[in-house]
Amino acid sequence: MTAQDSCRTDWTRDEIAALFDLPFTELVFRAADVHRAHHAADEVQLCTLLSIKTGGCAEDCGYCAQSVKADAGIEATKLMDPRAVLQSAAQAKDAGSQRFCMGAAWRNPKDRDMPALVEIVQGVSAMGLETCMTLGMLTPKQAGMLADAGLDYYNHNIDTAPENYGEVITTRTFEDRLETLDHVRNAGINVCSGGIVGMGETRAHRVGFVHALATLPRHPESVPVNALVPIKGTVLGDMLADTPLAKIDDIEFVRTVAVARITMPLSMVRLSAGREAMSDATQALCFLAGANSIFTGDRLLTAANAGDDADAALFARLGLKPMTGEEPLRACAKAGAMETGAMEPAE
Numbered sequence: 001m002t003a004q005d006s007c008r009t010d011w012t013r014d015e016i017a018a019l020f021d022l023p024f025t026e027l028v029f030r031a032a033d034v035h036r037a038h039h040a041a042d043e044v045q046l047c048t049l050l051s052i053k054t055g056g057c058a059e060d061c062g063y064c065a066q067s068v069k070a071d072a073g074i075e076a077t078k079l080m081d082p083r084a085v086l087q088s089a090a091q092a093k094d095a096g097s098q099r100f101c102m103g104a105a106w107r108n109p110k111d112r113d114m115p116a117l118v119e120i121v122q123g124v125s126a127m128g129l130e131t132c133m134t135l136g137m138l139t140p141k142q143a144g145m146l147a148d149a150g151l152d153y154y155n156h157n158i159d160t161a162p163e164n165y166g167e168v169i170t171t172r173t174f175e176d177r178l179e180t181l182d183h184v185r186n187a188g189i190n191v192c193s194g195g196i197v198g199m200g201e202t203r204a205h206r207v208g209f210v211h212a213l214a215t216l217p218r219h220p221e222s223v224p225v226n227a228l229v230p231i232k233g234t235v236l237g238d239m240l241a242d243t244p245l246a247k248i249d250d251i252e253f254v255r256t257v258a259v260a261r262i263t264m265p266l267s268m269v270r271l272s273a274g275r276e277a278m279s280d281a282t283q284a285l286c287f288l289a290g291a292n293s294i295f296t297g298d299r300l301l302t303a304a305n306a307g308d309d310a311d312a313a314l315f316a317r318l319g320l321k322p323m324t325g326e327e328p329l330r331a332c333a334k335a336g337a338m339e340t341g342a343m344e345p346a347e
Contacts, residue, residue, distance in 0.1 A: 007329075011214045011263050017207045019259045024251060028289045031258035034265045035290040043323040044315070045099065045268055045293040047132075048092035052120070053079045053104035059136075059171045061159075062235035063196055063228055066105040072233030079104065082116055086123045096322050097296060099130040101155065101192075107171070108137040114145050121149040132192055132222075137172070137180045143187035153222060154184040155192040161208025164201055168236070185218065190329075194224035194270070197256050198248035199236055206256055214263035221329045222293065223267045225257055227274025250282040254289050261290025266328040268293040280314055287318065 019027060035041065055066045056076030065072035089100045102120065109117065117133070124131045132153035133146065146154065158177050159165065165174040184191055193216075195209050213223060227248060230237040240247060248256075260269050270293035271286050278286075296311050315321065 007219050007264070007266055009215050009217060009219070011211060013207055013211050016211050016214070016259060016263060017204070019262055020203060020207060020255055024255065027255060027258045028285065031261040031289045034262050035292070038265050038328050039290075039292050040323070040325075042320055043292065043325075044287065044320050045270075045323040045327075046095075046097045046296045046311075047099040047101055047270070047293060048088075048095070048097040049101040049103060049295050050085065050088050050092075051105070052085055052102045053077060053106065055105055057105040057136075058107045059169065060235075061169050062239075063168065063199060063231075063237070065231045065234055065237075067234070070231075070234045072231050072237075076105075079113060079116060082119045082123060085120050086127075089124045089127055089129060093127055093129055095296070097129065098323060099132055099153070100124050101132040101134070101153075101295075103134045103155075104136070106136040108139075109135045109142060111142075114142060118145055118149040121146060121151045125150040125152075134192075137176060138183050140183045140186065143180075143183040143189065147187040147189050151189050153190045153192045155222075155224070156180050156184065157193055157195050157224065157226075158209070158212055159195045160199065160201060161205040162212055163208060164205040168199060181216070190221040191216075191218075192222035192224065193220040194222075194226065194260075194272070196226040196228050196273070197253060198228035198274070200240060203252070206252075206259075210256070210259050210263055213260070219264045219267050219329065221267060221327055222270055223260055223264055224270040224272040224293075225253075225260060225291070226272040227253055227277070229273050229277070250278065250285075253278075254282065254285045257286045257291050258289035268327050268329075270294065280317065283314065284318055287320065292323070 054077045055074040056068060057066045058068060060067055060069040064070065065074045085102065092100050121131050130152045132155055133151060134155035156177060158174065160168055162174045181191055181193060193213060197206055213220060228236060230240045232238065257269060269291045271283065271291040272295055275283065275294065
């Protein structure tokens with residue numbers, strides 16, 4: 001059996017719920033075993049995230065300070081000049097990042113924005129960095145333009161379980177999210193898709209969230225698992241400020257990471273937003289449970305992040321090192337293409 005063959009897409013909700021219900025040490029042990037079968041246990045991918053267009057988004061995502069519905073003091077900006085983006089990318093590469101992720105606060109990009117976005121992708125790719133963008137919903141034509149420019153990844157999170165989606169966002173549907181993921185896949189771009197926990201959801205919703213990702217026709221190459229950063233002025237930030245018990249506890253967060261690793265064994269599982277509020281011990285448990293990608297730097301879009309120095313110190317304490325090789329799912333895809341004659345092997 002090849003590594004790709006081990007990526008089941010027929011998980012049932014009952015099976016995933018049973019994983020969540022395992023004794024914590026047993027669950028983490030199983031997740032670590034799966035992780036070591038497909039990934040280097042001492043390597044973590046470093047990614048940098050830059051907001052290339054901030055605020056003014058027409059969506060009403062309850063967690064987001066960049067929504068026009070939020071009163072979080074975020075001023076809307078125009079799309080950054082490509083030269084400024086490339087300067088930030090160069091700094092990220094110098095700091096050791098392997099992937100440069102760029103986010104724009106749009107419901108969807110306009111066609112007039114596409115030439116600049118294409119220029120940015122081409123410029124960052126020329127530096128030898130992996131490129132990732134999150135721009136909202138895409139048309140098939142827009143996805144094709146980004147693919148032709150050389151975009152490696154497109155991030156489009158499903159956010160939460162399908163049945164909980166309407167409690168978080170009302171300006172688009174869960175099916176809208178899946179449609180864009182289809183456009184991205186059909187264009188030949190790798191998928192980055194995960195979500196947020198700690199939004200007041202139940203464990204059943206977390207089961208549904210993992211189930212939705214693990215039963216996609218092909219697992220996302222990257223699965224970001226975010227812990228909600230409650231921001232004053234957002235719907236969820238204000239609501240959860242009065243109900244602190246709704247915040248997901250550290251053990252339950254690690255459980256979510258572990259179940260994601262077991263059900264999507266070749267995916268990069270990214271420990272994303274909320275890390276700045278986690279103890280070193282919690283982050284260490286996440287790495288043990290199969291997380292092998294992080295955002296580094298001082299900010300994630302509009303939220304604070306741990307910072308390069310803190311990450312370097314943590315890596316030194318844990319004996320971890322930055323990843324430099326290729327992600328397993330991408331390597332499998334290339335191997336499969338070579339076997340079918342879709343691409344020629346390198347000289």
